Amino acid sequence: xxxxxxxxxxxxxxxxxxxLDGVSRVAKIKxxxxxxxxxxxxxxxxxxxxxxxxxxxxxxxxxxxxxxDEITIKEIYVD
Amino acid sequence: xxxxxxxxxxxxxxQKNALGTNEEIALKNKTIFxxxxxxxxxxxxxxGKTSLLEAVIxxxxxxxLKMAVIEGDVDTDLDKKRIDALGVPAYQIxxxxxxxxxxxxxxxxxxxxxxxxADVIFIENVxxxxxxxxxxxGEDIKAVVLSVTEGDDKPLKYPAAFYKSRVLIINKTDLxxxxxxxxxxxxxxxxxxxxxxKIFETSCYGIPKDSPxxxxxxxxxxxxxxxxxxxxxxxxxxxxxxxLNKGLGI
Ligand SMILES: Nc1nc2c(ncn2[C@@H]2O[C@H](COP(=O)(O)OP(=O)(O)O)[C@@H](O)[C@H]2O)c(=O)[nH]1
Ligand SMILES: [Mg+2]
Numbered sequence: 001x002x003x004x005x006x007x008x009x010x011x012x013x014x015x016x017x018x019x020l021d022g023v024s025r026v027a028k029i030k031x032x033x034x035x036x037x038x039x040x041x042x043x044x045x046x047x048x049x050x051x052x053x054x055x056x057x058x059x060x061x062x063x064x065x066x067x068x069d070e071i072t073i074k075e076i077y078v079d
Numbered sequence: 080x081x082x083x084x085x086x087x088x089x090x091x092x093x094q095k096n097a098l099g100t101n102e103e104i105a106l107k108n109k110t111i112f113x114x115x116x117x118x119x120x121x122x123x124x125x126x127g128k129t130s131l132l133e134a135v136i137x138x139x140x141x142x143x144l145k146m147a148v149i150e151g152d153v154d155t156d157l158d159k160k161r162i163d164a165l166g167v168p169a170y171q172i173x174x175x176x177x178x179x180x181x182x183x184x185x186x187x188x189x190x191x192x193x194x195x196x197a198d199v200i201f202i203e204n205v206x207x208x209x210x211x212x213x214x215x216x217g218e219d220i221k222a223v224v225l226s227v228t229e230g231d232d233k234p235l236k237y238p239a240a241f242y243k244s245r246v247l248i249i250n251k252t253d254l255x256x257x258x259x260x261x262x263x264x265x266x267x268x269x270x271x272x273x274x275x276x277k278i279f280e281t282s283c284y285g286i287p288k289d290s291p292x293x294x295x296x297x298x299x300x301x302x303x304x305x306x307x308x309x310x311x312x313x314x315x316x317x318x319x320x321x322x323l324n325k326g327l328g329i
Contacts, residue, residue, distance in 0.1 A: 001178045002210035006097065013099035019091055027088050031097065036272075038212040038239035069242055071097040071213070077088040 007047035028077040036069040104182035108217030119218035124206030126226040127250040130283040138304040151180040179210035212239040220245035231264040241272040253282040
């Protein structure tokens with residue numbers, strides 16, 4: 001249920017750190033996701049298709065699963 | 080033949096916590112909290128978070144501790160009113176549908192709540208065993224409350240809350256005789272997710288049979304109160320230590 005808030009959080013984090021400057025489209029986001037992160041990866045992928053920032057609406061989310069509780073943005077692939 | 084040139088994508092290395100912006104606000108909250116020991120209470124709706132506060136606050140008050148409470152609910156200020164009745168400053172965050180508190184909501188509330196002298200701040204999160212686990216509020220610890228009526232498999236089914244918490248309070252133990260839920264199994268399952276959990280078994284109602292004479296609280300509740308007192312003491316000592324070290328240029 002909170003995956004939409006997490007998607008917004010990811011976009012805020014990318015924007016506020018300048019990673020979206022001059023970017024017209026985000027094609028893929030690589031995320032490390034811990035098994036105790038409390039995040040449902042299908043919902044999170046779905047959330048990006050519906051956020052207001054249209055640059056993310058076609059983004060494919062590539063999850064690398066691990067054992068901890070982290071949610072880390074590793075890389076983004078952009079135009 | 081026309082060749083379709085595929086546009087190359089740029090790869091940008093980011094390597095950042097996905098909720099970095101929330102983390103930054105949580106860090107600001109931590110500074111504002113100052114010396115107060117802050118507990119973020121997590122649970123499903125109705126496990127007894129507010130009842131637990133009603134039971135433990137008078138004990139901590141008797142011990143001379145000053146407290147403040149931030150209440151989070153989807154709607155109403157009913158829980159704030161329950162805390163008001165205890166004579167402790169409380170602020171109600173109404174999320175209007177959002178299933179969790181985030182650092183910004185707590186930050187907004189801090190200007191409107193008297194926390195200046197607080198030794199302890201309890202944040203009662205929105206009742207939900209999943210979503211609140213993802214958002215750091217700047218707290219010192221998370222404490223998860225599980226009532227025995229929820230069943231002994233819940234630590235396995237909803238592991239994030241148990242993994243991230245320092246304390247597990249197993250509440251409504253007075254109802255165990257009526258249930259198939261097994262206390263030992265709750266503990267075993269919770270420890271299998273997080274072996275470092277500090278566990279307190281509590282009941283907020285009835286005079287429990289192991290209640291020490293003259294107290295309306297059971298051993299588990301007094302144990303939790305003791306844990307809070309000790310945590311306040313050690314946080315103060317830690318901050319003083321850091322302050323001294325800085326003063327000496329260490
Ligand atoms: N039998 C029993 N009922 C309890 C106990 N703690 C809370 N309750 C009841 O559980 C319901 C929910 O309690 P509340 O404190 O509002 O839960 P919250 O939603 O987690 O804040 C209320 O009807 C309480 O009276 C307990 O230890 N034993
Ligand atoms: Mg409540």
